Amino acid sequence: xEQLDQRAELGEFLRSxxxxxxxxxxxxxxxxxxxxxxxxxxxxxxxxxxxxxxYYTRLEQGHGQNVSxxxxxxxxRALRLDGTxxxxxxxxxxxxxxxRRQAPRAEKVRPELRTLLDAMDGVPAYLVGRRQDVIxxxxxxxxxxxxxxxxxxxxxxLVRLVFLDPATAELYADWECRACEVVSNLRMYAGQYxxxxxxxxxxxxxxxxxxxxxxxWAAHTVADNKTHGVKRLRHPLVGELQLSFETLxxxxxxxxxxxxxxxxxxxxxxxxxxxxxxWSASPAAPDRAPDRTPDRAADPAPESAPPRExxxxxx
Numbered sequence: 001x002e003q004l005d006q007r008a009e010l011g012e013f014l015r016s017x018x019x020x021x022x023x024x025x026x027x028x029x030x031x032x033x034x035x036x037x038x039x040x041x042x043x044x045x046x047x048x049x050x051x052x053x054x055y056y057t058r059l060e061q062g063h064g065q066n067v068s069x070x071x072x073x074x075x076x077r078a079l080r081l082d083g084t085x086x087x088x089x090x091x092x093x094x095x096x097x098x099x100r101r102q103a104p105r106a107e108k109v110r111p112e113l114r115t116l117l118d119a120m121d122g123v124p125a126y127l128v129g130r131r132q133d134v135i136x137x138x139x140x141x142x143x144x145x146x147x148x149x150x151x152x153x154x155x156x157x158l159v160r161l162v163f164l165d166p167a168t169a170e171l172y173a174d175w176e177c178r179a180c181e182v183v184s185n186l187r188m189y190a191g192q193y194x195x196x197x198x199x200x201x202x203x204x205x206x207x208x209x210x211x212x213x214x215x216x217w218a219a220h221t222v223a224d225n226k227t228h229g230v231k232r233l234r235h236p237l238v239g240e241l242q243l244s245f246e247t248l249x250x251x252x253x254x255x256x257x258x259x260x261x262x263x264x265x266x267x268x269x270x271x272x273x274x275x276x277x278x279w280s281a282s283p284a285a286p287d288r289a290p291d292r293t294p295d296r297a298a299d300p301a302p303e304s305a306p307p308r309e310x311x312x313x314x315x
Contacts, residue, residue: 004194004203007062010092014060016220017079018045026078048078059093067093084188088222091191107256109136117141122277124243124261128225131199132158132185135256140273143280144235144243144261145171159186160202163210173232173240183216184223191222225249225257237279238272 019039023029028044040048046056051071059067059075072093076086107129117125117138124144127136134148134156142148146167148156155161159182161168162175172178190199206213225247233241243261250256263269 004190004200005062006092006194009191009194010089011060011062012218013089013092013220014075014079016218017081017085018042021045021080026080045075045078049074051075084222084224088188088191107133107135113250113258120260122262122273124273126259128158128257128259130193130255131189131196131202132182134158139280140277141261143276144233144241144273157202158182160206163206163213167236171233171235173234178231179212180216180221181223181226183213184221185225187217187220187222188224231261235272235276238275241269241272242267243269243273 019037021040023040023044026040026044026048028040028048042057042060043053046053049056049071051074056075069090072089073086076089079085081089109127113127113136117127117136120138120140122140123138124141125138126134126141126145126148129135137145137148146161146165162172162179162182163169169175186199186203190196190203193199203217207217226245228244228246231241231243231245233243235241241263243263245259245261248258248260250258263273
C-alpha cells in the first residue's frame with residue numbers, strides 16, 4: 001500500500017482552510033455574489049500573509065520544501081489556524097525524508113500497564129496506540145464498548161469500529177460527534193506519519209466502504225485527542241450511560257494514551273457500571289477473553305476478509 005502523498009495533503013489542507021474564511025471575516029471588502037470560489041481567493045490570502053501570489057500558489061500545489069517558520073506563521077495567522085492546526089501545517093510543510101522510514105515496530109503494552117488496567121475496579125479503561133489502535137483494555141471496557149478480544153488484531157481500531165461496526169455505531173448516542181473526533185485525530189496522526197503504510201491501508205479501506213468517512217476525511221479537520229469530557233452511550237444491556245472520560249498520555253511513549261471512564265457516585269450510570277462489572281467478572285462471561293492485551297500481534301498484515309459496514313448516517 002502506498003503512503004499518503006504529503007505534498008497533496010499540504011495543498012488540500014491549505015485550500016480547505018482558505019475555503020472556510022469569508023472576506024468580511026478578515027476585514028476585506030466583498031464585491032458581491034459573483035465570487036467563483038468558496039471563501040478567500042489565493043490573492044487575498046497571499047495579501048493577508050504578506051507573500052507573493054506565486055509563492056502561495058506553489059504552496060497550495062504542494063511545493064512546501066524549506067518554508068521558513070516565519071512564512072508558515074504568517075500563513076497560519078492569515079488562515080486563523082488554531083494551535084493544533086498550526087502544528088499540523090508545520091508537519092505537512094516540513095522536510096520530507098530522503099529515505100523511506102522503516103515500518104514502525106509492533107506496539108507493546110508494558111506488563112505494569114496490564115496490571116494497572118485490570119486493577120481499575122469499576123473503571124472501564126483501554127490503551128490506544130498508533131492510528132487509534134486499541135492495544136490493551138480491561139474486562140469492564142470490553143463489557144461497555146464490545147469485546148475487543150473477539151476481533152482480529154487489525155480490526156481493533158477505534159476509527160474502523162466507529163464507521164464499519166454496526167454495534168459500535170449504535171452505542172454512541174452522539175455518533176456524528178464521535179465520528180468527527182476520530183477522523184480529526186487520525187488526520188493529525190497522518191500529518192506526523194504520512195509514510196505509515198498501515199495508516200494508508202486504513203484510510204483506503206474506510207474511504208471505499210463508508211461515504212461519511214470520505215466526507216469527513218476530505219474536510220481536513222484536525223484535532224488532538226480530547227483530554228476529558230463526557231460520552232453518552234446507548235448500551236444494549238443496561239440502557240443509557242453518561243460517562244466522564246479522561247485521556248492520559250504516557251510520558252515514556254507519546255503515541256500511547258490511557259483512556260478511562262467513570263460515572264458520578266450514586267448515579268444511574270454508576271449503578272449500570274456495577275452491574276456490567278458483576279457480569280464481566282463471571283467466569284462464563286464472554287468478555288473475559290484471555291487475549292485482552294495482545295502485544296505480539298499489534299501490527300499484523302491486513303486481513304483479506306471484508307469487515308462489516310455501517311450506513312453513512314451512523315444509525
